[in-house]
Amino acid sequence: MIEFQNVSKTYAGDIAALRDVSFSVGDGELVFLAGPSGAGKSTLLKMIAGIEKPSSGVLLINGQDISKLGASGIPYLRRKLGLILQGQGLLLDRDVLSNVMLPMIVIGESTDDARTRAIAALERLNMLDKADAYPLALSGGEQQRVMIARAIVNRPQVILADEPTAYLDRDNAMIVIEALRAFQRSGVTCIISSHDEQFLDQANRVIYLNKGEVTDAWTSANAA
């Protein structure tokens, strides 16, 4: 369970990115964060990942106040998260398999275990035939699928995806959304930011942000 309680975020220069935001996301939900550019969507995701801290208010993850996590708390939190964030693209000088193995290597898993899990993750995203390719030889949609494989290789409880369909055509975007939905169906919580309204009917819930405030929210009648 992820719970924002009256969270505000002001960046240096007095930029109010979030204002008094309150909502919660239950385990296994698929939630879209919608809203125009600059609404605060990335800031919300970065807070859940422990990259940014609230200026005021409380963010609880599984009942724990993330502002109070110590130096070892953030890496521990990140192990439970799969991140698809802007600016964290694939390493261009490594092939697809090495890119997907990386999160496991970083946390000290053996190369053999990392390879086995990375192969399984690529298989799930239907990308195993590109394991030896380098990222620049892939289409945008294929690169996004590899980034999802990299995000799920650690078997996270929660996937955070910031604009995972940006720059993709509709067919590739649907493949990416379908892949995320498949993880949600297997019990993983997915929080996806998008300013592309065409995918919102795939969500259990949509939370609309504008200028740092929650302006609207709805829950699907078929929500799990």
Ligand SMILES: Nc1ncnc2c1ncn2[C@@H]1O[C@H](COP(=O)(O)OP(=O)(O)OP(=O)(O)O)[C@@H](O)[C@H]1O
């Ligand atoms: N590190 C930062 N320092 C200062 N201001 C920031 C920083 N990050 C974001 N902002 C500002 O905070 C506001 C919210 O930005 P944020 O990136 O969260 O919005 P967004 O909804 O994700 O937008 P986009 O869809 O364009 O990615 C914007 O006004 C942005 O310029």
